[in-house]
């Protein structure tokens with residue numbers, strides 16, 4: 001695992017954009033796994049800037065998002081699909097037919113999970129998976145006590161996640177209770193993983209991910225076993241990590 005100690009949200013987003021754009025330059029046909037939420041918005045803004053200023057070319061790129069709320073269509077402004085269109089898909093030259101998000105409207109969610117996994121496999125697997133982290137150390141919507149071997153499947157959101165995500169809705173009651181999410185196994189199968197964390201409310205989760213024992217109680221801790229995982233943390237999210245790790249900008253273990 002590699003850690004990059006960024007100063008703040010801006011710095012974290014810049015470092016992340018270097019890694020994602022580097023991936024696309026090296027392999028124009030890259031398959032990216034993408035996340036929603038507040039954390040990657042700065043990364044997406046910087047990728048859009050690189051597209052506009054130096055012509056970062058997304059035309060060969062395929063994307064698979066981690067998750068979607070059950071019962072939400074892609075036209076619903078609160079859906080993750082809509083979020084991605086707004087923050088990235090509509091702002092760069094990604095081909096619309098190369099951008100995939102699980103279908104939260106599918107009648108048979110088990111079948112939808114199998115279909116999504118098969119599409120990822122047919123695309124050659126994920127080259128670089130971008131992740132945020134929940135306050136309870138979830139990745140995707142793999143909440144504590146998830147089975148590590150899970151592929152894309154229906155999940156029930158934790159109360160803590162529902163409270164955290166209420167900020168995107170008019171009322172907490174409106175936050176969907178169920179989602180369809182890539183599983184931990186999908187994430188572990190990605191060739192590279194890039195987890196971003198910003199803000200003091202993520203400090204515990206980052207500690208559990210990087211320093212805690214590997215356990216389904218802290219789903220992100222599994223990344224300690226990934227062959228190529230990088231965590232970019234800002235100073236607030238790194239608050240609980242050992243001071244010795246932070247002496248340089250990079251720390252590897």
Ligand code: F6R
Pocket residue numbers: 034035036037038039040066067131132133134135138139140141
């Ligand atoms: C989003 C996702 C979630 C978020 C996490 C952090 O697609 O899968 O795991 O990354 O809940 O959300 P923010 O960034 O809003 O704090």
